[in-house]
Amino acid sequence: xxxxxDKIELTLPFxxxxxxxxxxxxxxxxxxxxxxxxxxxxxKVAISExxxxxxxxxxxxxxxxxxxxxxSENALDVSYVCDDPSLKCIFDEEKDGLAINIITALMDSVxxxxxxxxxxxMSKVLEGNR
Amino acid sequence: MSEGLKFVQEELNDSVKLSLFGEVDIYxxxxxxxxxxxxxxxxxxxxxxxxxxxxxxxxxxLGIFVGALKKTKQYGKKIVITSLKDNIKKLFIITxxxxxxxxx
Numbered sequence: 072x073x074x075x076x077d078k079i080e081l082t083l084p085f086x087x088x089x090x091x092x093x094x095x096x097x098x099x100x101x102x103x104x105x106x107x108x109x110x111x112x113x114x115k116v117a118i119s120e121x122x123x124x125x126x127x128x129x130x131x132x133x134x135x136x137x138x139x140x141x142x143s144e145n146a147l148d149v150s151y152v153c154d155d156p157s158l159k160c161i162f163d164e165e166k167d168g169l170a171i172n173i174i175t176a177l178m179d180s181v182x183x184x185x186x187x188x189x190x191x192x193m194s195k196v197l198e199g200n201r
Numbered sequence: 202m203s204e205g206l207k208f209v210q211e212e213l214n215d216s217v218k219l220s221l222f223g224e225v226d227i228y229x230x231x232x233x234x235x236x237x238x239x240x241x242x243x244x245x246x247x248x249x250x251x252x253x254x255x256x257x258x259x260x261x262x263l264g265i266f267v268g269a270l271k272k273t274k275q276y277g278k279k280i281v282i283t284s285l286k287d288n289i290k291k292l293f294i295i296t297x298x299x300x301x302x303x304x305x
Contacts, residue, residue: 172296
């Protein structure tokens with residue numbers, strides 16, 4: 072985790088039509104940090120892949136999930152939280168799947184199934200600061 | 202919000218060309234699936250997917266391309282993907298699908 076300056080939280084319903092909102096917010100946040108166009112596209116794809124997975128699984132007890140964008144001077148940390156504890160280790164059954172391959176290839180670090188309440192967390196550092 | 206997904210379909214001599222406009226994500230992927238599968242089943246010809254105006258695709262969309270390719274191969278035909286933008290071509294390379302599809 073990088074030293075965090077600002078935290079932006081986006082809470083979305085489990086609906087496919089709002090996944091694009093997560094991409095829009097990612098785009099704005101990443102642009103503010105100073106990522107180039109290619110890195111912004113990478114981050115948007117990774118964030119969207121996680122949202123799609125969460126939405127496709129859904130929840131019996133929660134109405135929404137939250138994406139936390141932790142913004143620091145030279146990096147973005149993104150984590151996902153939800154009140155539904157069953158939404159954990161969501162990529163466990165598809166370790167060789169397209170989505171997780173894409174996410175791990177595009178982000179600098181990805182943490183699945185950690186001991187916190189996060190569904191997944193991942194980060195990208197500005198080029199030149201790695 | 203999302204720019205959505207639009208199609209333009211052209212019947213060529215021995216193939217069908219489908220041009221994609223906009224974004225393929227979990228919201229629009231079902232639409233893409235229905236369109237591709239119906240073209241493959243109804244025409245049973247080679248399929249050219251023009252991605253010049255495709256701005257975004259995720260793993261759901263890539264999975265649908267793979268499904269359509271399987272169906273196309275059942276008819277002994279192929280899918281050719283053209284004019285991929287760099288950000289999308291990168292996803293084909295990451296997933297190894299650049300070796301599965303004919304990309305021009």
